[in-house]
Amino acid sequence: MDGGWKTDDGIQMVDGDNFRPKCIYVAVMMRRIMDAILNKDAMDDKDYVGNKRLELSGQLISLLFEDLFKSMTTEVKNLTDKMLDKPDKARNFDMSTNIITLGLERTLSTGNFEIKRFRMERKGMTQVLQRLSFIGAMGHMTRVSPQFEKSRKVSGPRALQPSQWGMLCPCDTPEGEACGLVKNLALMTHVTTDEEEGPLISMCYLLGVEDLELLSAEELHTPDSFLVIFNGLILGKHRKPLRFAAAIRKLRRDGKIGEFVSVYVNEKQHCVYLASDGGRVCRPLVIADKGISRIKQHHMKELVDGVRTFDDFLRDGLLEYLDVNEENNALIALYEGDATSETTHIEIEPFTILGVIAGLIPYPHHNQSPRNTYQCAMGKQAMGNIAYNQLRRMDSLLYLLVYPQRPLLTTKTIELVGYDKLGAGQNATVAVMSYSGYDIEDAIVMNKASLDRGFGRCIVMKKYSAVIQKHSNDTSDRILRPNRTADTAGRMQILDDDGIAAPGEILKPFDIYVNKQSPIDTRTPKSGSAANLPDSAYRSNAQSFKGHGGEVIDRVVLCSDKDKNMCIKFLIRHTRRPELGDKFSSRHGQKGVCGTIVQQEDFPFSEKGICPDLIMNPHGFPSRMTVGKMIELLGGKAGVSCGRFHYGSAFGERSGHADKVEAISETLVSKGFNYSGKDFIYSGITGCPLQAYIFMGPIYYQKLKHMVLDKMHARGSGPRVMLTRQPTEGRARNGGLRVGEMERDCLIAYGASMLIYERLMLSSDPFEVQVCTACGLLGYYNHKLKTGICSSCKNGDNISTMKLPYACKLMIQELQSMNIVPRLKLADA
Amino acid sequence: MEGASYARMPRVKIRELKDDYAKFELRDTDASIANALRRVMIAEVPTIAIDLVEIEVNSSVLNDEFIAHRLGLIPLTSERAMSMRFSRDCDACDGDGQCEFCSVEFHLRVKCMTDQTLDVSSKDLYSSDHSVVPVDFSDPAATDSSENRGVIIVKLRRGQELRLRAIARKGIGKDHAKWSPAATVTFMYEPEIHINEDLMETLTLEEKREWVDSSPTRVFDIDPVTQQVMVVDSEAYSYDDEVIKKAEAMGKPGLVEIIAKQDSFIFTVESTGAIKASQLVLNAIEILKQKLDAVRLSEDTVEADDQFGELGAHMRGG
Structure with missing residues (x-):
């Protein structure tokens, strides 16, 4: 029989006169409500990722199309009706409209989905891909935006959800109002698309689901019976839910049904949930039988030899995709060694819980968590290579680095996404020390010779x-x-x-x-050839x-x-080339501007002849707690001295994807460095040794797109706004710098009245007005008579001249136009 | 006016000398002199480097500024640099820097005609002056000369062409690092290591070995015969204090005493190839002398007395 269908809200729809499925559905809903009242634990969590669906372009476009198609049919009907009303029906009738084309074009170009039929009104649904950096583009393509407005002050949806493990990146979210709402997919996340329901429903009945039609209400809720719910639709009940789930999983692993169909037995609710709908997030896991991984050594060898691909693993039932709900039925071991006999799955790699952008950070698990979030925001602003075709593109704005490098301290993610081929930064030898006093508040001191040789040089x-x-x-x-x-x-x-x-x-x-x-x-039409003007x-x-x-x-x-x-x-x-005030950042959320540029001979040097490219103030470390940056320095130093790229993948120490500090230190010692990465340094100015050992080594530095040249601005006299005669605003209009309310308050408190007078009037909009001392209204200056005249008294007897901000004169006149008469009373005129 | 002379007679002992590498000891002087020498070598010894590039055709993948920057960084043989004029002081050409006294002209004309990638390198630069040419890094001992192609400027594919004229001028490293003849100039204080033999003898062989291995560099070793700890290479010591800390950790403070000699320095000089390392040192001394001469000239003048008053007199030894 037909399994019934549902509306878009997921509620059972009535099939003909048969209200029974709907009745049962409503009853089950009430059961759940009562359950939740009695027992708070049974409450559903709306922030739980398993209860969320991502909307993909296909669904949205189909909705839009449906709306436009219906509009078109009504439009065509109206046109036809109108046509039929006319006397000359035989005239040829063009019923083609371009509602669909225009509607699709408009919606896609503006990004505003306004579909009245489905009560949908959303802005920013299409976005122009950020192409300012390769990583920015990657990040943009993995972004997940929420559909409700960002202004609501609730912490729930913004908080980190345990269920987003492996599906959504815990680090990559913007700061500020969209914090925690805008998310990014993790490295291996897959978003499902809709799958045909019919065959799956009939398969469920074959596997022993008892049809709802044949059950009484009493039978439905016997203690041993589990409701089978398919895409939110009650199919019936099953007495052996575990066996049923196991059967479906077996079919899925054998490739008989789609690999993204999920089954999940909820013991608490006595339900088996099946899902084949689109928009669920899921991720691949290695299947383990009684704790023993299905992937064996020979499989991996085949993978390395290129005989086997990821899809083959999936097809052979060695890997499978689990969605968030089904993860609840799995016991997932982090590593093969941790597996016990109960283990059903093994994680592929722990670093895949991070997304593309957070994956660039070396040793992120040693950093304070917000630092990784800051880096995720900054990595998108770094200059470097955009794409292989970057020099053939015609972007409206493009930032390139002249000599981009691949990071000395890489991660597996970097290799997987290709950041090592399209890097956005340079390996700078950094000395962590104080120098010159121009390095306070995160400013960095740069070596002029390094800049001469091309460090940080960029093309705009x-x-x-x-x-x-x-x-x-x-x-x-x-x-x-x-x-x-x-x-x-x-x-x-x-x-x-x-x-x-x-x-x-x-x-x-x-x-x-x-x-x-x-x-x-x-405008006017030209006679003859227009070309011969x-x-x-x-x-x-x-x-x-x-x-x-x-x-x-x-x-x-x-x-x-x-x-x-x-x-x-x-x-x-x-x-x-970099100049004073250009912004730089390492990969650990440690941004800083160039504070000063110093000649090479003044820079400190080691007895090996190493001279840093830049100097960073040590005060950047204690409060930020970016230990990962220190390990990056150590690893980078070991890397350059032994000629091997070191790794710093997240949580990678155990699986060998991150080099341990101990091993790095050993490498350093074997190359004649101190194990701690500190060097004995001489001052370049005096030639005397510095009192402390200096932590020095290479760190990957990114040049960010904010440069002084694009921002610096000052003005003497210049353009003014027509209406108020005050200086214009903003750099683009060569505007003035405003003495705002707070600045004004300071000057008042200080008693600098003449300064206020100058800034607020003389340097802004001074204007000479004629004031009638008799009536207090503004007059005008008659150039013929060379006197001021009051237009309300109709004479020039009591006119005195004074200076006023033009804006004040404007306000007086605007008030007058509203029938409010401000009168000026002059003290000594 | 005659005071006690504090003049010292620094001594230089050359340890190792190659075309582009020199290691020498500088004794009987202090850090200020050693550092002045180092600073002058990096920043003030003149060389010749490409300073102006006129590009006629550039259909390569790199843009004009990119290529100009790369050309500037190519080291050119600069033995002539000391006697050459700065183009800003050149009388012959009114400072436009295009005359034979202050500039050297280079030409580069390359076009790739094959399907193979063509490397344009410093060897493709044709100089108007045979004494100023791109530095040849090829090993004279190597027989296979086709392998060595100099400094790569750009790579060309079929049909791409690069044609340009470049003017090389004299300059110093202070203005731009391309004029710096020094790849590495560094010095260290000579360490003086005294092992407390009596205390050392209280250690077992194993403890000695542990102590010797605690230094990241091989400074100490154990004599296989006498089993005594000895200093193998005192200059390998990088003032890291590791052995001293180790000795304290072992409960034997004072096991070793290491003093940095305040008046002896070991210099390491590596040249970019523009001038020989030995010449680099000599030129640096010459420039240092010229700078001192400039100071001495002004000390005779009356203005110096007016300007500095008592300080001026003091400076003259009064």
């Missing part, structure tokens, strides 16, 4: 575009050959004869990069470069945009 590529607009009157913009004798010739030196800047040219500020002209009149009908619309100078044109692309206009795109490249 920016895209500028110019469109040759076609206007409504058939005229169009044009590009002119530069006039080499005109006054603007100096700014046109980089132009080719086609009026477009040539690749390889070095730009100066205000250089023209496309010598474009636009017709003055773009006289030169006087055009005005210059040349685009000039606003930058720092020293940028180079990398590439020029000619293409047409979606309105078939010619579009010229310029990729402009700027090579920068």
Whole structure:
């Protein structure tokens, strides 16, 4: 028989006149409610990952399509009805609409899913992939966003859930309002997709599920009977739930049913849950029979030889995917050695509980937990290689490192995701010591010679575009050959004869990069050929470069945009070396800006001749507790001295995926270093030995995309806002720096009244007004009579002149326009 | 004006000398002199390096600035550097740095015509002056010269081309590290190690071995015949205090006494190849002397007295 179906809310739907399944469903629900009232333990946890479903693109698009399809049919019906009402029915009728195309395009380009039919209204459902760094792109693709708003002040959904073990990364979450709500998938997580239900339901009946139709209510809840619930639908009951679950698992391992079907026996609720729906998170585990792993040595050898792949392991029933619910029926050993006879599964590797981004951190299990979270946020801002095709791309903004390196201290995750091939950082020799006083508050001191040799050097590529607009009157913009004798010739030196800047040219500020002209009149239709307008009908619309100078044109692309206009795109490249204030970070959430750059001869040196690339202040360690960074330094130092990349995978000491400090120290000692990684150092300034041994070695440093050059800003006089005549705001508009309320409070407290007067009026918006001392209203200055006149008294007898902030004058007038009359009373006029 | 002379006569003893490596002892002087020598070697001994690049054609994968930066870092043989002019002081060319007295011109023209990747290296740079050429790192003893291709600048695929003109100028490491002739310049205080033989004899052979092994570097060893601990290589000692700590941990403080001699230094100098290591040291001394001359010149002038007053007189030994 038909197993019945359900609505999207998962509630049993009525099949014809048969209300019985729905009755039973409601009754079971009530049973569960009463159970929960009597016993708080029986309460469901809504934050439990097993109760969550991820929405994938397929489901969302199908929903959108359904909505659009229904809209289209009604629209076509309306059109047809209208057509049929008209007298000339025989006219050919085009009933094609592009509702579906337009709707899909609009939804996908804006990311706003507004589906009234399903009461769905969500923003940001489609996002443009972050391409600023390779790791940023990877992180973006593993991101899981919540559907409810972020403003709610509840701690439950934000807290770390034990059930997210292995499924969602415990480290990678943003700080601030989305903390704990936006998550990232762990390394081996798989998200299921919908699977056909029909065959699975009939299989359940074959395996001994007693049909609900044939059972009385009393029979349904006998102590030995377990309800069988399939995708939230009650199928019936089974007397031997464990045998039933074992049978389904056997079928799954043999590949007879889909590998993502899950069975889970809930002893407490006397239920067997089967799930084949989409959006569940699951992960692979090694199957163990009575604690003995099914994967044997020869399997691994075949894998190493390349004869066997991951899918073969799955097909042969050596591995299986478990979802969060089914994990509750499994006893999973962390390592093969820990397995007992009860063990059913063995973890593949403990480091896979972390995601792609947290996997880059060496020794994360030695760090204070928030530090790993900080690094997850910063790793996405690191400059390096974006992709193999990075130099052929036309991104609007691209940050590249000139000499990216692979980290000396790697992890298995780094190798798996390919970060060792597309790195975003450099191995810097770091000395942990205080130097020069320019290293307080996490600032770092950099070696000038290292910078000269290319450390931290980066390329910033920016895209500028110019469109040759076609206007409504058939005229169009044009590009002119530069006039080499005109006054603007100096700014046109980089132009080719086609009026477009040539690749390889070095730009100066205000250089023209496309010598474009636009017709003055773009409205009135032109008689005759629009191409033959006289030169006087055009005005210059040349685009000039606003930058720092020293940028180079990398590439020029000619293409047409979606309105078939010619579009010229310029990729402009700027090579920068690190300067004071550029931001750097290690892989342990320890960011810092460059505090000073020091000559190499002033830098400390060891008797081996080693001179650090940068100096980090030791105060960065005690409160941050980033022990992982110290181990990275040790491991890196051992790595360079013995010529082997060392590993620092999370929790990897036991399985050999992370080198132990003891082993590292032994390597160091055998290469003539101190076991603790400290060196005897001489001051480069005096030549005397330093009093302390200095912890020195290589640490992988990332250059972050925040650079002073893009941020520094100051202004003397400059542009003002039209309405208030106050200076503009923001760097992009060459704005002023605001003396805000708090700054003002300080000045008041200090009694610096003249300073306040200057900052708030003279340097901002001073304005001379004519005030009538008789009526207290503002007058105006009559330039003919050369006197001030009060427009309400109609004379100039009692006018006095004073200075006021323009904003104040504006407010007085705005109030007047609202029938409120502010009057000024002048004390000594 | 004649005071007691504190002048010391430093002595240099060369231990090891190769083209690009020198190890010598500097005795009878103090850290300030040793360090001054080191600093001058790193930052103030002039060499010649490519400073200006005009790119004619570049269809390689690396961009123009990238290649220019790489070219700058290629060491050029700079024996001439000491006698050459800085282009900023050059009278012959008004400081534009393009004349024969202050600059050397290089040309590079490479195009890859085959399907094989072509390595463009420093050997493809053609110099206008045969005395200023990219440093040849090939081992003269090696017979197979085709293997050695110099410093790689860029790799080209079929159809890619690189054509450029480069101007090399004289400069010092203070301005840019590419002009630094020193790969490594470092010194250490010479250690003086005294083993307390009487106390040492109280140790068993096993304890001695344990103590000897506690040093990360091989400083001590046990004489296989007499079973006495002896100093094998005192300079291998890296002032790590490990043996002293070990002795204290073993309950024998004072087992060994290690003093850093304040007036003897062991220098290690490695050159980039731009000039010979020995020449690097000599040039550094020459520059140090010139700097001192600059100080002496000003001491005669009256302004010095006015400027420094009593201090000036004091400096002259008054």
